[in-house]
Amino acid sequence: MDDTRPATPADLPARPAWSWTAPEVTSIIGIPLITYVGGVAASGGSVPGFILVCFAAIGMVTFQALRVTRRNQPRTPRYTNALAVAVAVISIVTGWNLLQFTPSSALSTWLGPAVPVILFLTLVALIRWGRR
Amino acid sequence: MSDVTTERELLVLPRFKVLGFLCQVDESDYRSLEKFTGLTTPDISKAVGFLDDRGLVEVRKERSGRYSQTIVRATGDGVKAFRSLLDGLRKYGLP
Numbered sequence: 001m002d003d004t005r006p007a008t009p010a011d012l013p014a015r016p017a018w019s020w021t022a023p024e025v026t027s028i029i030g031i032p033l034i035t036y037v038g039g040v041a042a043s044g045g046s047v048p049g050f051i052l053v054c055f056a057a058i059g060m061v062t063f064q065a066l067r068v069t070r071r072n073q074p075r076t077p078r079y080t081n082a083l084a085v086a087v088a089v090i091s092i093v094t095g096w097n098l099l100q101f102t103p104s105s106a107l108s109t110w111l112g113p114a115v116p117v118i119l120f121l122t123l124v125a126l127i128r129w130g131r132r
Numbered sequence: 133m134s135d136v137t138t139e140r141e142l143l144v145l146p147r148f149k150v151l152g153f154l155c156q157v158d159e160s161d162y163r164s165l166e167k168f169t170g171l172t173t174p175d176i177s178k179a180v181g182f183l184d185d186r187g188l189v190e191v192r193k194e195r196s197g198r199y200s201q202t203i204v205r206a207t208g209d210g211v212k213a214f215r216s217l218l219d220g221l222r223k224y225g226l227p
Contacts, residue, residue, distance in 0.1 A: 013149055
């Protein structure tokens with residue numbers, strides 16, 4: 001290698017390929033599932049259902065934290081750190097609201113718990129494809 | 133140290149490769165730096181030492197079983213400096 005010549009952008013090492021670990025894949029599938037099931041249960045007045053949503057919310061933040069500390073993986077967008085906390089908080093608030101105010105229609109019983117699920121999946125998409 | 137000097141110093145190939153790689157990942161270790169940059173351990177060591185002295189990277193040791201591992205990550209200043217350097221190079225039409 002000729003160390004004496006100045007570097008050019010062509011010398012930039014290639015970015016490592018993105019990969020998901022087995023626990024990450026499990027979280028991507030499991031967290032929305034737990035959130036939704038917990039949310040539906042909470043809307044029926046079940047406190048354990050709400051606790052399930054809270055656990056899922058902790059899982060959301062943990063998922064982001066573990067992703068950030070992975071070595072030799074493309075950087076995650078910085079704003080997703082705050083976003084993960086926000087999604088977790090919204091999930092808990094949604095779960096609490098479903099528990100306290102029983103949805104009036106069958107449609108909202110099934111759609112209400114989907115809100116945190118959609119938000120989490122959006123977070124995952126931003127972690128993977130968001131602008132860095 | 134002036135900005136011009138810093139940019140010129142960052143254009144030294146091993147430093148450029150090491151910082152360039154670290155700007156793309158959250159953190160890395162020496163073995164992976166060797167793999168992705170194609171540099172030797174002494175080259176990486178010198179480059180990391182230089183970048184660490186100027187606050188462009190952070191170095192820490194981690195124990196992995198009986199061995200210790202050196203973990204390196206680019207600081208905010210390091211990422212900013214490298215992006216500005218890269219923008220400058222591209223502005224001059226370098227490939």
